[in-house]
Amino acid sequence: MYKIMLADDEGVALDALRIMITTHFHEMEENIDIRIAQNSGQLSDIYQKYHPDILFLNIQMAGLHGIFSIRELHAFYENCLFIVVSYSRKTDYKREGFNMGIRDYLTKPLKREKVISSLSLAFRELNYHKKHQIQEQLNKESFDTVIPVIENGFISELLFPEQLHQNLSLYTSLLDIHAPYGWIMALKFSQITAHGTMCNPIxxxxxxxxxxxxxxTIIKAFFPSAIIGPVLANRIFILIPSNSMPLSESEAAFRQKRSMDMETQLHRKLNLRFKIGLGEAQPMMNLAQSLKEAHEAVEQ
Known part of the structure; x- marks a missing residue:
């Protein structure tokens, strides 16, 4: 759906413009929605509520202040494409106007071929941006699907250090990890009996x-850089990149507090009992040692 707004205080000019659009693009009638503003007050009110894709604007309409009015409209909603209409051929602000959404300048009396050409170009630009937005969304969804797979692979290879040595640089590049160290968190989980004890791991x-x-989502809310591994039996191992080794007292205290708060949140939101074990910070090449420490801690 293309949302088109026509703003002019000359009724005859409005009618002529609307007829030009509807007759030429009659095959698109169901995909075009036209709104009319006949004074500056209606323009401001409708524009703010309607958020048009394209605005034909008589810049000489009473109550407007030239480029300043366009700047105000653009500041409120910046995705609109402006087609400026006036009796004057002056375009002193043409270069600046492009950055405010102005895509064309038409002089009165309006000529049908000029209106259709200008509107067609605006449609083309809108289509391009819509396709670009859709592609970006698809890329993001694909990225969000792939990242957990890469994270799972990274953590899984900690169990096989010789493979990790071969693929470490690839994983750190794909996951945008720049920290030279890291530590492992082990999570053991189970359902809860009526007495509050852990049971039924399957x-x-x-x-x-x-x-x-x-x-x-919960894990990354507490540790945004967390690399989350797969579910292995009723355990999950998580890598937290770090710029320090060993951790300072304040860093160690902070991770302990965050881990406890995270455990509480996981229990509250997922209705599972969690136990956490933490390994010491190690160089990326020696993360298997931190994983061993975390596993031993969670099994105690």
């Missing part, structure tokens, strides 16, 4: 897999 795996996207 059932808890099924339960967590059904909420894995939400689980990842």
């Amino acid at each position: 059932g808890s795996i099924v339960q967590l897999q059904g909420q894995i996207s939400y689980f990842r």
Whole structure:
């Protein structure tokens, strides 16, 4: 749907412009929605509520102040393309105007071929941007799908250090990791009995897999740089990149507090009992040692 707005205080000019558009683009009638403004007050009110894709604007309409009025409209909603209409051929602000959405200048009396040409170019630009936005969204969705797979692969290879040595630079590049060190967090989870004890690890795996996207969101809310591994039995290992080794007392205290708060949030939101074990910071090439420490800590 193309949202087109026509703003002019000359009724005859408005009618003529609307007829030009509807007759030439009659095959697109269902995809074109036209709104009319006959004074500056209507222009401001409709523009702010309607958010047009294209605005034919009589810049000499009473109550407007030239380029300053366009600047105000553009500041409120910057995705509109302006086609400026006036009796004057002066375009002193042409270069500046492009950055404010002005795409063409038409002089009165309006000629049909000029109007159609200008509007066709505006449609073309809108289509380009819409396709670009759709592609960006598809790329983002694809990226969001691929990243967990890469993270799973990275953590899985910690169990096989010789493979990690071969692929470390690839993983750090794909995951945009620049820190030279890291530490591992081990999470052990299970369902809860009426007495609050951990039980039924198999059932808890099924339960967590059904909420894995939400689980990842909670983890990254507390540790934004976290690299989250796959579910291995009822355990998950998570890498937190670090710029320090060993961690300072304040850093160690901070990660302990964040881990405890995260554990509470996971339990509250997912209705599973979690236990956390933390390994010491290690060079990226020696993360297997931190994983071993985290695993031992969570099993105690």
